[in-house]
Amino acid sequence: MLNVITLAEAEAVARSLGERTKLNTTEVPLSGACGRILAEPLRNKENVPAFRRSTIDGYALFAPDSYGASESSPVPLLITGEVLMGQAAEMKGKKGACVRIPTGGMLPEGYNAVIPVEYTEEDGFGNCLLSKSVSPLENVTNVGDDVKEGETILPAGTLLAPLHIGVLAAAGFAEVPVIKKLKVGVISTGNEIVGVEQNPLPGQVRDVNTHLLSALCEQMHCEVTSYGVIADEKTVFTDTLLRAANENDAVLLSGGSSAGTMDLTAETIDAAGDLFVHGVAVKPGKPTLIGRVGNSAVFGLPGHPAAAYFITLSVVKAFIEAVYGIDMPEKTVTARLTEHVSSNHGREEFLCVSLKNSDATPVYGKSGVISQLTRSDGYLLISRNSEGLAAGTAVTVRLFGEGII
Amino acid sequence: MLNVITLAEAEAVARSLGERTKLNTTEVPLSGACGRILAEPLRNKENVPAFRRSTIDGYALFAPDSYGASESSPVPLLITGEVLMGQAAEMKGKKGACVRIPTGGMLPEGYNAVIPVEYTEEDGFGNCLLSKSVSPLENVTNVGDDVKEGETILPAGTLLAPLHIGVLAAAGFAEVPVIKKLKVGVISTGNEIVGVEQNPLPGQVRDVNTHLLSALCEQMHCEVTSYGVIADEKTVFTDTLLRAANENDAVLLSGGSSAGTMDLTAETIDAAGDLFVHGVAVKPGKPTLIGRVGNSAVFGLPGHPAAAYFITLSVVKAFIEAVYGIDMPEKTVTARLTEHVSSNHGREEFLCVSLKNSDATPVYGKSGVISQLTRSDGYLLISRNSEGLAAGTAVTVRLFGEGII
Structure with missing residues (x-):
């Protein structure tokens, strides 16, 4: 088990877990193949044209x-x-x-x-x-001037877009061999978490992470099962984790905000399998865990929704990209900071920003989740070696709400 | 009915048709709301926090x-x-x-x-x-420091991304009012078109456009119904068009390659409704029609798959964006042409290119559909006023296979 490591190191651990995750192949009809990943190279079944x-x-x-x-x-x-x-x-x-x-x-x-x-x-x-x-x-x-019989028309690992669907139709593939979707189980933990339809009592908050992480993983081509909200109680915790690990290729546990929950998650993963990463030097996102239970990768994510979002788009995305062998770049724009941003001496920092034309203004999260996220247009990652960023610095902003490609 | 017009004029006609297309509102559970478009501004139902x-x-x-x-x-x-x-x-x-x-x-x-x-x-x-x-x-x-009761948290027309799903969960929206999906009917026409699962006889080609256009429209948030391949025969043609126009908000007809099919399509639209555009000054894509039958917009697209693809991503996309009130930009990169490209004097041209590092090399379609598309990484649009593009010119390439956001 590693001590606190850098974000890049955590992503490398996640990638290596992803490379060892093998998914089976399945056949889908052409009409359902868009957005799926080709399991094997598709070779042309005939010469096109087939005659002079x-x-x-x-x-x-x-x-x-x-x-x-x-x-x-x-x-x-x-x-x-x-x-x-x-x-x-x-x-x-x-x-x-x-x-x-x-x-x-x-x-x-x-x-x-x-x-x-x-x-x-x-x-x-x-x-x-x-x-x-x-x-x-x-x-x-001449025969085969467009495509020769046996020639590879699309390589294995192609993320099928509409144009590929057209090519497959032209080449006569009514059924397409694709990689099965990565199965991801999502568990929210915390005694203070209540359902979306409930009115939180003082001290309670609604379950944001189940919905946020499910939508994010579905967008990253995964099949998500929610295991609901469970209490911070060791037996319930262990039982749910073992069941989810048994039924999925990966499990995302997002904890309450307390340090106690992170420790409970770490102990449970360690007891049921292997814990590889215990804490990442990034703000927010320090209480991040990476481990394995049975054949399933397990990610312990911070309870704060913004932090869980950032770690999913860095560490969990690195894992999914490695499993599928594809890149899923976030959409970015270049902008200039409108004000000075102080440094964090030795740990990276995710910073929400709002954009106006090409100006990026930091949005700090003091007043809560909703207003911070609705007032922001994207975020940036400040290097751990940064001595702070001066107003006017050009920064790369990853855009919220634009999805992953 | 207009004579041959520019691509920008055709897009303007499509946009104005889109602005007059009204879609109803429906409620979906939060788990199915990602990728949908918010029908009304969502106001916070309570002060957050609700207490000091x-x-x-x-x-x-x-x-x-x-x-x-x-x-x-x-x-x-x-x-x-x-x-x-x-x-x-x-x-x-x-x-x-x-x-x-x-x-x-x-x-x-x-x-x-x-x-x-x-x-x-x-x-x-x-x-x-x-x-x-x-x-x-x-x-x-203080009460309402994060969000005040009645404050708008997301405006109408928001294309809901995972982050918005998180915000909606935090604000207690278990059901979300969204715009109903645009219903699009797809019809392929041509006596020479056979199904994907068939081996084309000499002179026959497989039905590429039904699959290509369906995948493209689904990616653009539409609900697609296929009406299959119909013969170039006036009665069948009229019956199918009327039925599709009655059942959908828009109909895409993609014709065979013959001039006769375009004329038959134009006559049928004109007889059943209004024909606004008959031909667009763009290569490939000249045989493009825009009209209306009943309350449905009707687009006649070229038979060649690459041309149908380009017109869908320009004219039909402009229509869909206007209906939904959103932008769906294609992902682009800037690259340099490796060779001279000749001009077209007065009509715009879509040009397929392959990319290597930041070099864009034209891919011409002489040898057929499959190899042209699989050898290309994207395309560019050459202005109708261009005198030709010299090798080394910086061009904006719209990427294939990267989807629409």
Whole structure:
């Protein structure tokens, strides 16, 4: 078990846990594949086009038959038929002969070029007179020119977006092999926590974290199960954690604000499995725990919603990205600080800011959760080595409410 | 009916149709509210905090009772009780007396300040000796300091992200009034179009657009119904369009590649309703139609999947943004062209590009749909007034596969 570590070290521990988390593959219909992650490279099942196709209106022929043709000495070829658009060319190509063909038409077997209609003339006796020679494959799209059979069209690990859905439709994938969603169990703890529909009595607060963390994890492509709010009581705590760890690939426990809850969480993880991280040098977010119970990763998150949000978007996101093998960057903008921000000497700090044009003004959380978050547009992370940031410093602001891509 | 217009003009027509499309309100549980759009401003139902709260451990008192207290002449106040954490303060505050109070504890009615424990001493006879004076509201969070009752916490039209879900939980909204999803019907037309699960015969192609456009519209917060692939036949065409227009707020018809299909679509819209736009000066995407049938907006899109994609992300997106009153920016990066791109004299052009570091290389679509799209990372829009773009020009590339926010 490590002592207090940096945020980057905590993310590295989370990533290494994620790399060891294996998810099974499942098949979903194409209509449900958007937003899922491809489990294996998809190879094209056929050549596209599957046949030689003319790129112009003209006559399909065997190229060497045209050699030597010119306006002064046209070469005659017997017209033996016509290829129709959207139909297979059933005839076989014969030397010394040709067939009429439209743009997009299929070349008969044995033919390898098309002469444009403007370099020909029909003589009224069933012959086509060529006034120019053509080379093999001239005016022809060859088999597999778009995609060859067996060629990889999308690599494993692709996060499927609408455009990929179009590509899969074109390539004939009605069912798509995707990685099963990461199953995440969410547990809120604390004697003072009441349901959203309740009116908190003095000293009580509503359960924000179950809802906040569930929405965040669903946005990060996870399947979330809520285990509700449980009391700060060792037996209940242990039973719920073991059940959630058994039923999920990861468990997020978000504790009350008390130090006692963090200790209880740490002891429970340590007793039921392994505790790897006990405290992170970041403000807010110090009471962060990382461990494992059975095959499930376990994250103990701070009780304060803003802190739980920041740690989920750093440590838990690093874990999920490693499991899926994808990046989920937050949307950022560059802005200038409107006022001085003091430093924290040795621990990083998440700072809420409001944005106006390109000005970022710190929003401090003295007066409570709701107003701090609704008055902010995003947040920034101040380096642990920072000596404070002067007014006018350019900072990268990660945007709230813009989702994760 | 307008003749060929610019892309910006087409987007303006779409926006004005969108502004006239009214969607009803529905209530959803908080767990299903992420990604939905708030139908009305949400006002806080209560003051937070709902009671005066101590920010420190100390003694709650009536501030004027402390005036004149100093280390050399401490003021004694009778200790009449203790406020417990998480419980209502049932006692009433009396002048000349005080009660013990913990951090976060509720101030008894009649008291208006808290003196820190370190400026006090208990005398063993039931009195607390104050060695300093405190002002009214000193060390107290007042009623409504976080949010006042009736204050707007989220405005109408907010696209709800995880953080908003947290704010709604804190404010006690278990049910959330949201705008009903825009209902979009998708129709693919063309005799040559076959299902994804089929092997296309020569001249046939698989139905890409139903899947591509459905995924795209779902990502843009719409509820999509597919009407399948219908033949280029007037009666079938009219019947399906009327049915889809009756059942949806918008209909996307994506035609085959032929000019005949575009004309049939235009005639059908004109006969059943109003046709506002017939052709847009953009490449690819010229055969774009905008009209209205009954209360439904109707968009005729090009048959080529890349063109249908580009027009959906410009014209149809402008419509959806206007309906919902939100912006859905595509994710962009700035890159430099690696080669010269020729101009189009008077019409805008969408150009696929592949990205490597910050270099953008044009990907032309000669060899077909699949390889063009899988070899590209995004696209750019070249202005109709451009005289061509030189190698090295900085361009804004809209990214494929990164979704819409």
